[in-house]
Amino acid sequence: MTFNNSVVVIGATGMIGAPVTNRLVDQGWQVTAIVRDIDKAKVKLNAGIQLIKGDLKDPDGLIEAFAGNDVVYLSLNTGPFEKDAAFKTEIDGVYNVIEAAKQTGIKRIGFLSSIIKDYQGIDWWVFDVKREACRILLDSDLPVTIFYPSNFFENFPGLQMMGSRVVLVGEQKTKSWWVGTKDYARQLTAALQQTHSEDREYPVQGHEPMNFDEAAEVFISHYSYKKLKKTRIPIGMLGIFRKFSVKIDYNYSIVYAINHYDEQFQSEKTWRDLGNPQQRLAEFTRSL
Numbered sequence: 001m002t003f004n005n006s007v008v009v010i011g012a013t014g015m016i017g018a019p020v021t022n023r024l025v026d027q028g029w030q031v032t033a034i035v036r037d038i039d040k041a042k043v044k045l046n047a048g049i050q051l052i053k054g055d056l057k058d059p060d061g062l063i064e065a066f067a068g069n070d071v072v073y074l075s076l077n078t079g080p081f082e083k084d085a086a087f088k089t090e091i092d093g094v095y096n097v098i099e100a101a102k103q104t105g106i107k108r109i110g111f112l113s114s115i116i117k118d119y120q121g122i123d124w125w126v127f128d129v130k131r132e133a134c135r136i137l138l139d140s141d142l143p144v145t146i147f148y149p150s151n152f153f154e155n156f157p158g159l160q161m162m163g164s165r166v167v168l169v170g171e172q173k174t175k176s177w178w179v180g181t182k183d184y185a186r187q188l189t190a191a192l193q194q195t196h197s198e199d200r201e202y203p204v205q206g207h208e209p210m211n212f213d214e215a216a217e218v219f220i221s222h223y224s225y226k227k228l229k230k231t232r233i234p235i236g237m238l239g240i241f242r243k244f245s246v247k248i249d250y251n252y253s254i255v256y257a258i259n260h261y262d263e264q265f266q267s268e269k270t271w272r273d274l275g276n277p278q279q280r281l282a283e284f285t286r287s288l
């Protein structure tokens, strides 16, 4: 089976979605992004990407946007305020995508998940949602490819930097196999174009196992715009305030999981099927 080279992306304005979507264009895809806010999308996305205003909550809009396309790529997230929400992005949104995909003959759905979603050290509703999303997709009878990345390099400029500080919370006892969206987008393209990648699940990891401290040192030493300094917030501080704030509780849980998850290298098959990653954190930082 061959696909046309057009893809519909949902989540293109996200921290990870934006660089990946921009790179899909570089790799020859005709990209249509379904976005909630066209002005935000114009700032984050390169020209040449067709923007359609839409929402996962609107199934008719999805059907209209999917028509004539073969591939849909989802770069969604579960935010802190979704715990008791009537509509969960990665569950109800995914159900709406599956229904629209069935009605429009979509031949492949690519889905961005996370390697850490199977961490068992805490009982966290967000990981339940993320596991459920994958189950729904794998049970959908549609050809799906799911990706489970480690930490992205993009976290440093996107989340960890505050002014001239690189903020770390607690201490990561283990290491993550950091990877950049440049290599992920290349692997994503390879997977979406290969028939044998359907109903496959791919861990996405880079070459360099590093804890947050080690990665921050590399980022700081190769960042050229200004001098950066590492700052650490004790995780106990978030622990004290988590009961007063949904957002702090969310951040505490994700940081706790990252700091304790014993990530093993498991991407041999990904590299064999989809190609080796090329970029190191130092080069990514210099390219900013």
Ligand SMILES: NC(=O)c1ccc[n+]([C@@H]2O[C@H](COP(=O)([O-])OP(=O)(O)OC[C@H]3O[C@@H](n4cnc5c(N)ncnc54)[C@H](OP(=O)(O)O)[C@@H]3O)[C@@H](O)[C@H]2O)c1
Pocket (backbone or CB within 6 Å): 010, 011, 012, 013, 014, 015, 016, 017, 018, 034, 035, 036, 037, 040, 054, 055, 056, 057, 075, 076, 077, 078, 089, 093, 112, 113, 114, 115, 148, 149, 150, 151, 152, 153, 155
């Ligand atoms: N950061 C990492 O190192 C890392 C590592 C592994 C996996 N991941 C995974 O990467 C995924 C994406 O993360 P991210 O930081 O890019 O998330 P994000 O910035 O929160 O982006 C979420 C995207 O989904 C869109 N969206 C949300 N609700 C929608 C709706 N109802 N209809 C249409 N679009 C909707 C958002 O649009 P708006 O712009 O309109 O809000 C945004 O474009 C997450 O699942 C995360 O677990 C991240």
